Amino acid sequence: MDDDVHIELRREAGGRLHAHVSGTTTLANTLAYWRAIADAVEAQPARQLLLVDELTGPPLSAEEWRTLVTEVGPRLGELRIAHVKPRGLDTVEYCVLSAIDAGLQAQVFVDPQSASLWLSYGQEEGARPRPDGGR
Known part of the structure; x- marks a missing residue:
């Protein structure tokens, strides 16, 4: 892990874990923050990750x-993951595709508000929209 990576974790209402990471993108730094998230979920299970x-x-x-x-996916359990990339999505579709292939529920967003809404109200896996728009 590089010296410039910073990881903040906090618990929120409703079984949500909030994580904020900053620093340089490297495999070591990314593994470090995902390991910290997995450790937190194992210590106190969460339903959602923002x-x-x-x-x-x-x-x-x-x-x-x-x-x-x-490595980390099996440690996350039933965690629903909203991954926010406010600096741009880059090629983060690899992240989502890998997560989905591992059986995780994950989406990527550019802003925390959309991510929070998806976590709170988004469709559960397997849910289908109603043809009448839910009316």
Whole structure:
């Protein structure tokens, strides 16, 4: 882990874990913050994760995301993950695809408000929108 990575974790109402990370994008830093999240979930289970990721630098490769999800994914249980990338989405679709392949519920957002709404009100896995718009 690089010296410039900073990880903040806090619990919120309704079983939500909020994580904020900043520093440089490296595989070591990304593994470090996901391990910290997994440790927190194992110590006190959470239903939702709102992750605000403000790491800077070149994005991880698809292979690096697969490595990360293979290691940390099984430790996350039934956690619903909203990954916020306010600096831009880069090629973060690798992250989501790897997470979904591992059986996790995950989405990527550019702003925390949309991510929070998805966590609170978004469709559960397998849910289908009603043709009448839910009326």
